[in-house]
Amino acid sequence: DQQVKQNSPSLSVQEGRISILNCDYTNSMFDYFLWYKKYPAEGPTFLISISSIKDKNEDGRFTVFLNKSAKHLSLHIVPSQPGDSAVYFCAASPADSGYALNFGKGTSLLVTP
């Protein structure tokens, strides 16, 4: 049962524009959310996170928004760069067993020049 869902398998954006990657979750016990970025043949790399007590977290070109009532979060990348082309995974951690991350299936982002 997929508790973290990324419904868009792929996304293509022009360089300089905004990339918006979406993620939905079903488990109301999740209280910490993360985005990981993955290049081919490499392991996932932590990108940005947000706690359920906040609704926004910003780090440079990356901003994560959390809408708890809708059980939805999104990652905004602006401006997008060709080097951002990768697979982005949304992950969530429950309060009672914070060591196990639940991942979505990923969204493959392609930023074209």
Added chain:
Amino acid sequence: GAGVSQSPRYKVAKRGQDVALRCDPISGHVSLFWYQQALGQGPEFLTYFQNEAQLDKSGLPSDRFFAERPEGSVSTLKIQRTQQEDSAVYLCASSLVGRGTEAFFGQGTRLTVV
């Protein structure tokens, strides 16, 4: 090394063969995790160690899967009598604290069972 190191990077096993996958976490990291990533899927949690103690093995898909971390550093994931559905990338991650949030992942071992 500076990051999580996994070996081998690639492993081809004949069905029924036993395999052992190794993970060297970042030095000093207390927590160690194993995840399985099937093709086209996100990583799925297998097991968690805090130092040498295996605190959660709820994600191990069957009793053919066994993990250990005897000295609280290097960990080995062993799969006995491999089957084709075991084909996946096995990812190891480590973190300083118990919560697997900012965990650092290795490059993974791609296991192909033929």
